[in-house]
Amino acid sequence: MLSRKAKYALKALMALAAAPPGEPVRIADLARRERIPAKFLELILLELRNRGVLQSRKGKGGGYLLAKHPRKINIGELVRHFDGPLAPVPCASQTAYARCQDCRDEAGCGVRWIMKDVRDATAKILDRTTLSDMMKHDAGAGALT
Amino acid sequence: MLSRKAKYALKALMALAAAPPGEPVRIADLARRERIPAKFLELILLELRNRGVLQSRKGKGGGYLLAKHPRKINIGELVRHFDGPLAPVPCASQTAYARCQDCRDEAGCGVRWIMKDVRDATAKILDRTTLSDMMKHDAGAGALT
């Protein structure tokens, strides 16, 4: 399940990418437009900024801007940041492998086998999709320009 | 993330499928072999029985048995039963669709678009895999016979 935080982040990023380039967008405006609790969104944008995805400007006329081109912003990376590894089971994760403590023979584990398939399929999709790709299928982001 | 409950269920089912046919396996034995808390496993097996996946026999010499052939036991169905819909977002679910309350234009939602892809890929894998398939990749289930 995608957390609300991750979902809000994706929506906010699309809105930011659709905004006139170079012009910061205020948290309050973004929150209203995307129907996200403002204070919660604040936290999310802060995380994105500390990750290097966003830039910010303080004071009057300030707000948030993308720090990279939408084509350079990867969805898989974002989802992992907010929701952790994609794999349904830690022993099937590529980026955050962890042994199952109750598992004897990991190499011969049927559950791991199928969950590795699921993780690979998910990763294939999310790691190959960028913010730019996602916007092409979003009416809100397109309509904003 | 796959819940422990679902994982335990899959492991228990593999063990049951690998046991001599017609001979019930006791909860306690299954729990010991698969390293699952016995009382917790009890709950899981009960659910599987009420779902029609398992059969049970009470009293001495009792225990659990598969109610169907492993080839007729579908992994997707099991995962959904324990962990709910496969889709990362309710509006992308096929079997348990639910509208997002904060979403205006669902058809033109970028998040939904990509998550539908993820859901389809996951469903394709899990719905086409049976207990029998999974066992082929499990050393424990094979070694038990």
Next chain:
DNA sequence: ACATAGTCTATCGGCCTAGTAGGCTTTTCC
């Protein structure tokens, strides 16, 4: 009758998610 083994309901602690509060810092503009 007694032991065995599944059935069922209730409960609990801990953690995580979603969200809130409030004070601090930086920047702009008059």
Next chain:
DNA sequence: GGAAAAGCCTACTAGGCCGATAGACTATGT
């Protein structure tokens, strides 16, 4: 220089769910 605007940051909390446990009840075989 000071007020207002806006982001920065830490702390906190309510609620829900997950993993697990307890214990009493029921059916079955010998």
